[in-house]
Amino acid sequence: MSRKGIWRGLAVLFAAALVLAACGSDKKNDEATGGSSNTGKKAVTLAFVGPLTGPNANLGINIRDGMQVAVQEANEKSKKYTYTIKDFDTQGDPAQAPGQAAKYIPDTSIVGIVGPTYSGETRAVLKDLQANQLVMISPSATNVTLNSDPATDVFHRVIPDDGVQSQGIADYVTKKLKPKSVALIHDNSDYGKGLWEGVVKLLDQAGIKVAVTDAVDPKGQNYSVAVNKVKDAKVDLVFYGGYYNEAGRLKKQLTDAGVTATFLSGDGSLDPGFVVSSGTAGGEGALISCPCRLATAELGGDLGAFATKYKEVVNKTPGTYSSEAYDASNILIQGIEAGNDTRPKLLAYVEGLDSYNGISKTIQFNPDGNVKAGDVFVYQVKGGKIVELGKASELAG
Amino acid sequence: MQHQFWQVTIDGLTVGSIYALIALGYTMVYGVLRLINFAHSEIFMIGVFAALFTMHALGVDSERTGLALGGTLVAVVAAAMVASATAALVMERIAYRPLRRRGAPRLAALITAIGVSFFLQELFAARYGRDYLGFPRLLKRETLFKIFGAEVKTQMVLVIVGAVVLAICLDRFVAGSRLGRGIRATAQDPETAALMGVNIDRVVMLTFVLGGLLAGAAGALFGIFFELARFDIGFLPGIKAFTAAVLGGIGNIRGALIGGLLLGLLENWGGTVLGGQWIDVFAFTVLVVVLMFRPTGLLGEALGRARA
DSSP states (O other), rough: HHHHHHHHHHHHHHHHHHHHHHHHHHHHHHHHHHHHSSOEEEEEEEEEOOOOOSSSSSHHHHHHHHHHHHHHHHHHHHEEEEEEEEEEOOTTOOTTHHHHHHHHOOOOTTTEEEEOOSHHOOOHHHHHHHHHEEEBBBBSSSOOGTTTTTTSSSSSBSSOOOHHHHHHHHHHIIIIIIOEEEEEESSSSHHHHHHTTHHHHHHTTTTTTEEEEEEOOOOOOHHHHHHHHHHHHEEEEEEEEEEEEEEHHHHHHHTTTOOSSSSEEOOGGOOTTHHHHOOHHHHHEEEEESSSSOGGGGGGGHHHHHHHHHHHHHHHHHOOOOHHHHHHHHHHHHHHHHTTTTTHHHHHHHHHHHOOOSSSEEOOBBBTOOOOOOOOEEEEEEEEEEEEEEHHHHHHH | OGGHHHHHHHHHHHHHHHHHHHHHHHHHHHHHHHHOOOHHHHHHHHHHHHHHHHHHHHHHHHHOOHHHHHHHHHHHHHHHHHHHHHHHHHHIIIIIIHHHTTOOOHHHHHHHHHHHHHHHHHHHHHHHHSSSSEOOOOOOOOOOEEEETEEEHHHHHHHHHHHHHHHHHHHHHHHHHHHHHHHHHHHHHHHHHHHOOHHHHHHHHHHHHHHHHHHHHHHHHHHHHEEOOOOOTTTTHHHHHHHHHHHHHOOOOOHHHHHHHHHHHHHHHHHHHHHHGHHHHHHHHHHHHHHHHHHTOOSSOGGGGGOO
């Protein structure tokens, strides 16, 4: 073989090795999620429906990890059942949701769903879920009309909807922060644009006007245009609608430009990545509101224990909606443990659930599937860490 | 809006300077090889990472002042320049030269460039993760002076002065030195240049090294300014710099500098007037309009004809 031939041969081998490696890792994933053991226990499957890849995967992954903790604990305890999770990756995209539904609906081993993660993808599959009596508990879908349009039995969620959240934040802003005027910056995504819509309307009624609105490019780094507008408008409060990376970057550039207005961002920003983007000094004082409870080991109690267990199981710190996902999974698991191991039985169980004492909150479902408790929590960046200040309603006084 | 004008202008010049430094690499390689080196944005990314690791190695954990600041800045920028230039050199040697040797069509080199770009991105993603890495703060953000009410801060001065000085050095080097003459000769007519005794391979290597050095410097300045690194951080600045090179006239060194600064200004002005979501739309609309009237870009002069 000539020298050139050897190089070509090596290149082909390298390419083949890459392909084989890729196949190998796929197989491993299948076994991890689809395997079942022969212990005489009955196998039941919960479905994760939401994004695991794609641009908005972070919440989906937090939820999937929260589920993992609940399922692992159940498997350690349960004498009757072995639980497995099957993943249905929608990328958070309403257009991909029906395609995934066509896979999990015929799979009769699946008795309940944790998810879907986002509102759009939830609406896209609700009718099919209803037709198949497949119960869902979303830890994170917050659109106001999901419970009524279409009206279904299968729909449940463990966090308050956008309307309830908006009221909570508006109260907090008007009573506690008392700004004269506000700026509204978003990332031009549906989520970012819609996040503060309700709050801004309520503030408008209270006489607090939006002095300036602008958008930033999530892919870009330079937010000086938005920063200059905020600075020029001399507002007291900056609302940001978008995810943590951009929120952190914007907050840092505002701080660097000498803007002292309070910075308030939403659930998409509640991630340690915020502080990576903002830097410790740049992020200081930023407020983040979320209807969720962010579990940290320092909190102690049930949330602290969950954070410790989470670290053990998935080797990460819990993220936004991890604790809600854990609660949602546990409601389904509790139902199954009581013998409700078919779709209609489990649906009837969740519908008839009186109250569940979760780690994020005490969960009671209204007949329409909404959760009764309407608490919104406010977090603040202090010394490079995100700490919980408390419930918005209590902070408002 | 009027009283934001000067501030927006200064901010625009700052990002524009970074675009210009990257654009010089695109333009040089294009001038010599007629190749759009799409992996150039990853050469820039390597510069950002190199700057970050140099800061870690030097133990930067708080703002520095005086001599320590100067020394650290020089070390960080130099390390990034060396890292990027090395990467560019290796890339040329492994990915492009074999193609050139075999007389592969230009399209093959273009596809290779895109492949190299993906390869480098995924390599860094696999090694350093898909999340942002933060920089320590090296340079204290102070307002040095004001122009018409616009605050000119230390980091802006660093970026603008650094970029313009490097661009002028490059221009002088290509226009005045013996090696530069080789580059110009090759850009004009590679075959004749080879007949006249110019070593084409060496000229191509030199071109990649120069482009790499400037991209590395841009990476370091970007890192000090924005304080973030990620595997795909080169993508947007890379696209913008390519646009800047075309705007100024691709293959033209002064065109790249002017194109970069102008693009930075246009973006910021456009974003201020039309809203932040229109930044890219506005910049590219201007590009299309300019190309309609001046298809070869604003200066439209080839590298080979750059005057001494």
